[in-house]
Amino acid sequence: MEWFTITIDGREVSVPKGTTVLEACRMNNIPVPTLCHDPELTPSGACRLCVVQIEGMRNLPPSCVTQVAQGMKIETQNPKVRAARKTILELLVANHPLDCMTCEKMGNCSLAEYAYEYGVKGDVFAGEKRDLPVDNANPFIIRDPNKCILCGKCIKACTEIQGKSRLDFSFRGFNTQVGPAYNIPLNESDCDFCGSCVSVCPVGALTEKQMAGxxxxxxxxxxxxxxxxxxxxxxxxxxxxxxxxxxxxxxxxxxxxxxxxxxxxxxxxxxxxxxxxVTTPLIRKDGVLVPAEWDEALDLVASKFREIKDAYGPNALAALSSAHCTNEENYLMQKFMRAVIGTNNVDHCART
Amino acid sequence: MAGLATSFGSGAMTNSINEIPNAEVMFVIGSNTTEAHPVIGTKMRQALAKGAKLIVVDPRCIDLAEQADVWLRLRPGTDIALVNGIMHIILAKGWEDRGFIAERTEGFEKLKETLQKYTPEYTSQITGVPAEQLEEAARIYATAERAQIFYTLGITEHSCGTDNVLSLANLSMLTGHIGKESTGVNPLRGQNNVQGACDMGALPNVYPGYQQVSNPEVRAKFEAAWGVPLDPNPGFMIPDMFDAAVNKQLRALYIMGEDPVMTDADANHVRKGLKALDFLVVQEIFLSETALLADVVLPGASFAEKTGTVTNTERRFQMVNQAIKPLGNAKPDGEIICELANRMGYPFPYASSAEVMEEIAQLTPQFAGISHERLGTQGLQWPVPTADHPGTKFLHKGKFNRGKGLFVPCENQLPHEQPDKEYPLLLNTGRKLSHYNVFTQSSEGLIKNSPEELAELNPIDAKQIGISDGDVVKVASRRGELNTKVKVTERVPAGMLFMTLHYAGSPTNVLTNGAYDKVTKTYEYKVCGVKVSKL
Missing domain, CATH: 2.20.25.90 (ADC-like domains)
Incomplete structure (x- = not known):
């Protein structure tokens, strides 16, 4: 494997050929903000937040789609880079609800994290904000398009990880949205509700309904x-x-x-x-299962097992173990039947 | 498991799940992977996006069939003929791997003899699959550099299940498609710990690690470790248990974490067996249909309430970590067994499940290097023979576990019960994406998403019976009857009714046949005769 020596913020590091500038930074614990990047997805260079300055390049290239070259000199935090990132964040926040105190994503929101770091309050570009209906009709996912920053990660997760391609961009410019075809609610679409989109959403646009509140x-x-x-x-x-x-x-x-x-x-x-x-032992009394103490239930089972073993031999007892229980529990069950009861009558439903 | 153990010497998935995205050819037979093993299904779709070829063998137009290069819509229960027919074509075209056959296998001549009569015409007649499609599948599979077979219960849940598996093992060895990365035979295991329950010896004929109870040396080892004499005779398999209960040979049954009334074939016979017992103990997390018949119900703890390990379909031991305390008075199943053993005068003095794992490792060579500490967050794939062994990504590299791979020729066999005049439709059973067996019905969200059985019926049959989409119908077999809502769809071929096993309201297994495979005694869930009538 060919290795390149590059300089990041004055630090010389070596990385393999084919590494992106972003990966090179992250391998060396140099923080670079990203909204549209995910190591499991192909890079798209959509959010532009990961821009850096590279000596000899005219503009600020997005680090997630720029591959390292031998001798490359990279700056990740100079004023020009930070100003560019701040502008991007100002533009995003300008069209984003500021109801963070009740947002499910608070404390885990990438946009909020970077806005805090870059001192973005949303007061630079005042203008129209989206007012789109929230999709809440299914039991699993709340989809709030007003919070969407159009990073496209959910689209890529649905396409590249799930191979389903149920989500995509629709409309243009200010009106751009992400959703299923014809923007119908998720439960009317062919969505399987695997939730991969939720797992990659960096903001509160896609959240788990069951965990809300x-x-x-x-x-x-x-x-x-x-x-x-x-x-x-x-x-x-x-x-x-x-x-x-x-x-x-x-x-x-x-x-x-x-x-x-x-x-x-x-x-x-x-x-x-x-x-x-069932959270308490039950014993059948007069034909009905009634709650009991553990000692009573276990004593009864042990004495009945002993009684039957004494009367009819160990092979008059059998156990069904479980493909849902742990290895240790299955081991204990077969040991119990073999060593304690004295029979090989132990099986489970998935012998195929 | 029995089939692959015979052919290769080890009954488990030969490859790893993360080899799937790099597959060149996938041969999927008797597996509705995207619904029954969804995340493996996503890996298959990732492979397709990278240009992998896909052969699907299934009577239903499952999701993967729509993406397949070839979809072989065989008649249910004709898998052996189909695989034999494909092998016949491979030999006729000279696509077999002669070097591999000569060096690594035995029994080839006998196989060749058996295959002679499975000409494309003959195979097509039995299976209903056009000869051109058979040839196309043979070409894609045999001429690939790397090719993987995937199967699951559509192969094993037949009265000829073991022979179905042997046939697939034959196909892989004939073409040398085994023992390499992204190349092998891969049974996808059903529940989270099917592999582990088998590995741990929860089987009537083997101790942990498939060590035979009938082998005197093995038995002596376990007798020494456990300090008691052990029975040299294999015990009852599940179907034997219900028969033995009915004839009073079996008096007591201890069921942990299973619901045979819902999940075993011919549910009415199962119920009869359970009712004939003198004493039934059910250890469960839910008050299941089976628990309702018990004399004593012991409340187990869910996976979130205990620590231990489970082994997935690719032989990976992984940790289950306790997140919360057991609900109410529930206890982890392992603790309950220990308390019973203690009360019966044989102390089980384990302080934790980690200690149980230590004992397993001591007694089982293939798990000798496994401990909770080593498993950490990434797990280990067996065999792991020593404490510094990194685990095994794929099996049979260079040499089969049994030495040479064994070709076992098989003849096509009819299902035990075929549709007839009285019960004219073939009932096929399986799972759907949004539910898992009889477990997920306790999730409010999943039930909202998918509340009831929707039996699939072809429009031709629906028209003939005079029912339409969404109607509730009566379905009857020789063994029982139920009501279910119907979805009219061409996903199933004419003559077939497809149902899942998820809903207590439409308990499919009152219909299914209790006939079973001669080796594994796995029920023939996939084929029986039923009739559908209007309510």
Whole structure:
């Protein structure tokens, strides 16, 4: 592999040929703001916020679509670069609602983060603001086109990760919008509700409906875990606030799936709190299942198992283990049947 | 699992999920991947966007069929004939990999003999697939540099399921498409821990790591580790259990995290078996249809409430990390089993699931290098024989686990029950995108999104029966009946009714046939005869 030596903000670094300037900066912990960039998506150079100055180039090139060359001298924070970025942010904020205090994205909004860093208040370019209807008709996603900054990441996630291409830009100029064909609500479109678009949205244009109003990012603990549904083994973060799971967010480090999930993994975890949950032992008395203490239930099971084993032998007992339980639990179940009961009568439904 | 273990020596997906986007050719048979394994489906679509070729074999016009280079709409239950026919063409055209066959396999001559009669004409007659399409599929698959087969329950849930799998293994070996990156045979596992439940020996004939209970040396190892004598005879498989319960050979059943009343074929027979037991214990997170029949219900904890590991379809052990306390008085399933063992005089003294994993690693060579600590956020793909082994991305590189790959020729076999005059429609079953088995119905959002069964019926049949889209109909088989709403669509061929297994209101498995594969005893969920009538 060919390596290039370049200089970023006076620091000499080496990066492999084919690296973009943005990647070179991030590899070396040099911050560059981006709104439309995502490592899982092809770069588009749409938001222009990642502009840098490169010696010998006439304009300020967007670093996400500029490849490094040997000896390149890059400046990421000089006044000219910062002024250009600030203007871009002023233009975005000029047509963005400033209801941040009630916005779901507060604390996790890239636009707000950069506006804060660059001192953008939205008072430079006063003008018309969008007033479009919010799409809230489906159970999973709230789509507020008024907050959209047209970065195009949701479009790319739907096309490049999901291969579905359900979203695209429509109209032109000030009227540009992102949505499904004919701008119909998501639930009337062919959207599968995988939520990949939500996982990449840098602002509050696409948010999880089930998590709305349930907690701020700084109040939430994220616990990486493996999805309980199919055998793909997607990982995601359970979002926990005050001991309650309030929803699921993508974990970009997930080894199998990255940020991609399906409708079940992303939006099905309210099943944890389903009213069908059984949360106390039940014993059948006079034909009816009634609540019981653990000791009573376990003593009963142990004595019945012993009784049946003594009367009919260990092979009169059997167990169904579970393809939904953990490895450790399956191990314990087969050990219980083999070593404690004394039978190989243990199976589960997915022997195929 | 049994099929691939016979052919290759190991019953698991040979490749990794992240090899899919770089696929050159994908041969998808009996797998509605984009709905049943959605994120693998997205990886397949990524491969298609990069120019990969796709062969789909499915009686239904599934999403992937619409994107396929060739879609083979076979008659359900004729997979062996179809694969044999494709292999016949490959041999006739000289597209086989002679070097691979000579060096790495055995049994080729017998296969060749069996394939003789599967001419394109004969195969076409059995499968209903035009000969040109068979040849096109053979050409695309055999002449590729890298080609992967993907299958799931559309292959295994037949009374000839094991032979279906053996046939696919034959196809891969005939063309040398195995043991390389993006090249192999890939069964996509159903639930989150199907692979792990098998790996852990929750099977009547093997201890963890597929170590045979009938092998005296293996048994001696486990007897020494567990300190008790162990039964040398394999136990009951699931269908045997319900039969044994009915004839009082089996008296007590302990069910953990399964709902056989909803998910096993011929549900009425299952119910009868469960009711015949002296004692039924159900350990569950939901008050399921099966739990409602129990003498004792023990409340388990959901995945969010416990720590442990699960193994995905690509053999990757991954962590399940506890996020919240168990709800109410619920307890993690592992803890409940330990408390029962303690009460029965055999202490299970584990302080954590990590300690259980240590014991698994000690007793199972292929997991010897796995610990919770090592799994971290990225997991490890087995085999992981030592503590510094990095895990195994794809299997059978250079050598099969059993040494040489074994060709096992198979003849086409008819499904146990075919449609007839009385039950003229073929019932096919499966999943849909928005639900997972009988689990996700507890999610309010998912139920709102997809509230009820919509059985798929071809317009020709709908017209003949006199029903239209959205009507509620009665569906009956020899074993039971139910009501369901109907969606009239050409997604299914004429003569077929397709239903999912997701809804208690339309419990499809009262209809399905309890016939099963002779080796794995997997039920034939995919084919039986039904009749549809107006209400």
């Amino acid at each position: 349930k907690g701020r990012p700084w109040e939430v603990t994220k616990v990486q875990t493996t999805c309980p549904f199919c055998g793909v083994g997607c990982n995601f973060d359970l979002n926990v606030k005050d001991g309650q799971v309030i929803g699921v967010t993508s974990n970009p480090q997930a080894p199998v799936n990255g940020k991609a999930l399906c409708v079940k993994g992303r939006f099905g975890m309210d099943m944890i709190y389903s009213s069908r949950r």
